[in-house]
Amino acid sequence: MPLSANNPDRKSWLHVDKNSDFPIQNIPFGVFLTRDDIITIGTRIGDTAIDLGALHQLGYFKGIPLTEDIFLQDTLNDFIADGRKTWRLVRDRIADIFDSENTSLKNNKKHKEVVLFRLDEIEMQLPVLIGDYTDFYSSKEHATNVGTMFRDPDNALLPNWLHIPVGYHGRSSSIIPSGIPVHRPQGQTLPGDAKEPVFGPSKLVDFELEMAFITTDANDLGEPIPIEEAEAYIFGLVVFNDWSARDIQKWEYVPLGPFLAKNFASSISPWIVTLDALEPYRVEGPKPIKPQLEYLQYKGKKSFDINLEVAIQPKGAKETVVSKSNFKYMYWNMAQQLTHHTVNGCPINSGDMMGSGTISGPTPDSYGSMLELSWRGENPIKMKDGTERKFINDHDTVIMRGFCEKDGTRIGFGEVKTELLPVFSKK
Amino acid sequence: MPLSANNPDRKSWLHVDKNSDFPIQNIPFGVFLTRDDIITIGTRIGDTAIDLGALHQLGYFKGIPLTEDIFLQDTLNDFIADGRKTWRLVRDRIADIFDSENTSLKNNKKHKEVVLFRLDEIEMQLPVLIGDYTDFYSSKEHATNVGTMFRDPDNALLPNWLHIPVGYHGRSSSIIPSGIPVHRPQGQTLPGDAKEPVFGPSKLVDFELEMAFITTDANDLGEPIPIEEAEAYIFGLVVFNDWSARDIQKWEYVPLGPFLAKNFASSISPWIVTLDALEPYRVEGPKPIKPQLEYLQYKGKKSFDINLEVAIQPKGAKETVVSKSNFKYMYWNMAQQLTHHTVNGCPINSGDMMGSGTISGPTPDSYGSMLELSWRGENPIKMKDGTERKFINDHDTVIMRGFCEKDGTRIGFGEVKTELLPVFSKK
Incomplete structure (x- = not known):
């Protein structure tokens, strides 16, 4: 209907x-x-x-x-x-x-x-009180890029990646709406030539281009949600900038995953666009490369054609678009993510938020983070004002936008726009 | 005073x-x-x-x-x-x-x-609405045991472990009070002889003996909490059973950490014992093995002498105490954990909960999980009813208790008591 x-x-x-x-x-x-x-x-x-x-x-x-x-x-x-x-x-x-x-x-x-x-x-304001926030890692191109850079280019995807919509828990308390500035985080890092870690400001602050969906009350403790029911519990989506400090992340993340590298801030666009409004923009998702376990198998179009872009605006200068990607590139869709999340009986509540993970496309100009766009800083990105960026500088504003377009109708998310401030100092 | x-x-x-x-x-x-x-x-x-x-x-x-x-x-x-x-x-x-x-x-x-x-x-009832839940990994003995079993006995502790109170985010929605039963979770595992994962009930359901502390509103986004102020934001503690599915964990946890292996349920004792009530039981913590960065250095006694025990009660049988440990074994204390958590500006709110991580002591009878007590199942634990346990069976009840005792006064936590039910089935 x-x-x-x-x-x-x-x-x-x-x-x-x-x-x-x-x-x-x-x-x-x-x-x-x-x-x-x-x-x-x-x-x-x-x-x-x-x-x-x-x-x-x-x-x-x-x-x-x-x-x-x-x-x-x-x-x-x-x-x-x-x-x-x-x-x-x-x-x-x-x-x-x-x-x-x-x-x-x-x-x-x-x-x-x-x-x-x-x-x-x-x-x-923040549109929901986010009870629990989960972040997935569902873009094959992103996982492959990261695996190539930090592990083994010949085995860039880890063995579980094609079987599991890999996800992990994030911090709700530091999720903020567009417009709230973020301080460059301090923390421990292990510089390349050092034997012991040092403490100081992160030198590699990055964005991650993501979408996130907001859920309604879905299940009781113990009760899995079958994949054919999953979308009924998704209220809508926002554009999501999962701020990351790459040097902190590298030193802290083994074996329990990223922590302080992520939880200093995550920014969302303030208008939740309903899944209903996105109905006309459903598309086929990528074909599975390996067979998926039965509980993750779905019918119909569960991916969405949402154009995404990221711009960096240095203070007082014009913005430069540094990435153009699309939500349809996600290897694992939202129904698979939500079903996987509850297959063990984990309860999902109204106001929970689930991030897609960084959305990188197949071409280098569609990568969803500076880490990938500048390839660990090896290929700095040129700005319109003549400067270059490997990562994000103090007083840069990062702007992400998303929209669908078809047959003359455009449904968009507006933007999530966040300035990176220098390290916090007590006044 | x-x-x-x-x-x-x-x-x-x-x-x-x-x-x-x-x-x-x-x-x-x-x-x-x-x-x-x-x-x-x-x-x-x-x-x-x-x-x-x-x-x-x-x-x-x-x-x-x-x-x-x-x-x-x-x-x-x-x-x-x-x-x-x-x-x-x-x-x-x-x-x-x-x-x-x-x-x-x-x-x-x-x-x-x-x-x-x-x-x-x-x-x-659950005493607080837990906004965010973080779990640390702060017992050297536990980290060493796990590292010995799953990685390299000669380098059991990872390079960052002696520098960072390693922690990761957990799921708040599945934290339940003592008395609420838990279903054995289903999920993906990779059996030892298999090339592809299978789906089914976890075969290795385990407890983790932990303490957890509850915080008050502490800081704004961006603002770190100095270590000398940290304890002022700790309201009190509970005994905490961080249920774990070892087979699911093993297959899913690289690279972003445990997820479904943990978020099916975590159980807490229902009475929050205030940090004030625990004042008389302060003790010196373990001496740092390596120098710690300045922001983590503390003065005074920040550890607490809290006796802990775990018992397993098979259905209709008497309980068997399987572990006796102590909160004072923690290498990283609560003040260090909270300071580390906020050093990047992550905001802490009233009702947030932070788990210690499994508390294992130096002797095999003080290990805080069946994984360690039975050493991956190699040394089954004898029950009083003549049966043996490598992990937790359906209808076993796991009981954890904690108390301090000194000069004739005993301050305790009561217990957290949880029955493991078989896999959920829709009635």
Whole structure:
């Protein structure tokens, strides 16, 4: 059954630029602080932010089973926990309210005054309280590049990689929304010529271009989620910059995996684009190179054609796009990841976040990290301002963007934009 | 300044057995469901559970700055966030209320009826909403045993181990209190003679004997915690069974660390014993084998003499104690762990939990896992009922206990007790 909100012919009475990421077919969900210092759940059409708390109070969601305060919250967790049926009813209703044929809100100046905001009147917040965050390692090209650089070019992929959507746990407390700057981390590293580690600022701060999905309550302790059900528990996606300190990582990660090299910060785009909005952009995923165990075998199109790019903007200069990749390159898809994560009975809750792992494409200009783009610093990347980058410099701003495009409709994520500040010092 | 609640001469008007873990000098904090189906925060003296929500409503905490509903909550997070000064005021007040010299509550039958509960009238809950859970790997003996078995006996400790309190992120959603049974997990393993992995129940389910500490809000993103401040952010400790599936772990853990081998369940004892209550049991830690970087250097006694034991109880049989260890064997202490965790600016919140890693002692009967006790299954452990164990069988109950003892006062943790059920099947 096609989702009414996805109807490509629908137009909104709100202005939407031709290249906007947020036509009426998108209807993402986020949390923002309004000009009146109120936190609310909202959506966005074009460059207009829409206060769903106010819309609900004014009765626009009549007939949909929602608690009174469901949108007057500082996180989306409870709304997400209401489940897919409710998300769809709400998204369809929003599409109707803002449809160019519908004049009920359009012609109500008083209502519009409390519901609609210009983007410069609001401040985007973290959209969910992330209970648990897992990061996967699901791009074959990325895993191959890293294996080639740090292990053995002839056996770049580890023996388990083609069988397991390899993942590991990350830190929730340091996940921040776009716009919050990040300090260069300090830590232990083992310089190439040293016998003992030294302490100091990381010299190799890097981004990782990822997508991440947000889940709803899915299962109880002990209960696996079959692969055919997995997507029903995925609310939506964000673009995700998994900041990494390569020199700290190299010294600390054996045998239990990356820790301080990652948990100083991870940045996400603030609008969660629903899996429903991405329906038209489903594509076939890569063919399995080796047979996969039965619990990971799926039917249908489980990959998504989402164009991704990364730009670096030195302070006061123009940005330079350093990578163009695509979410469809992922070898393991989200349904496989979620199924694998729960096959042992691990419980998944509303507001959990799962990162894809760095998304590298097949060509060198599609790699998803400076580590790969500059090949460990051997091939510095030229910036438009004439400087070069091996990794990220202090006061560089890293910008990631994602969007789908097909038949004249574009559904995008906006951006996740983060400045790297120098090492923290107590004022 | 000695803490008044720790006064060893104090006696309570509540009955306390000679070998109780919970004399009036303990005063741990927990969350329980009462006979009236109300969730409240409480403490325990002897075998009496005390409803702190009711005590507060009756005015017994007058003069202490507490919000009205601070104890009428289903987690301790907000109380812990109030900080050490408040914890100490509350603990001292509880000691006064139940001191044998104080008759105000003792002689008030009506108040006692709503404040005091027998243990069989309550049901212990998870004491905190765990935001982030980190597990360290801080026992030299454990790391050496594992390194000897799986890597190279001559270089059992990895090069970073003596420099870094190695840690990694775990899963919060599957942390459960004592008493909740756990299903044997299923997953991928690579049998010794196989070329391709197989799917099925783990054959090597194991416990890991650990302690874990619970933190309060400590720092903002970017801000490190100096080692001399670290302990101020530790609220208290629990005994922790970090369930592990060794066969799943072996196949999945390279290069990003254990994942499904651990996140099917982790069990904690339900009463958080405060760091304050453990003051009298401070001891010197092991001397550093190699110099440690300045940020990890500490002064004073940062280790704690806590006796630990693990017993296995086969269904319908008597338990057999299989390990006796001690928290003081940890090479890296809690202050070092917390300081290391934040040296890169990673934020620590109220309710975060940090596990010690398996606590193995120097002798084979003090190892903290079946992997080590049975040495990969080569030396099965004899049970009192005549059976043997290499790992944990279905319907075995694993029981861990911890207590300190000195000068006639015993401060304990009670137990964490968990039955291993067979693989989950949908009813």
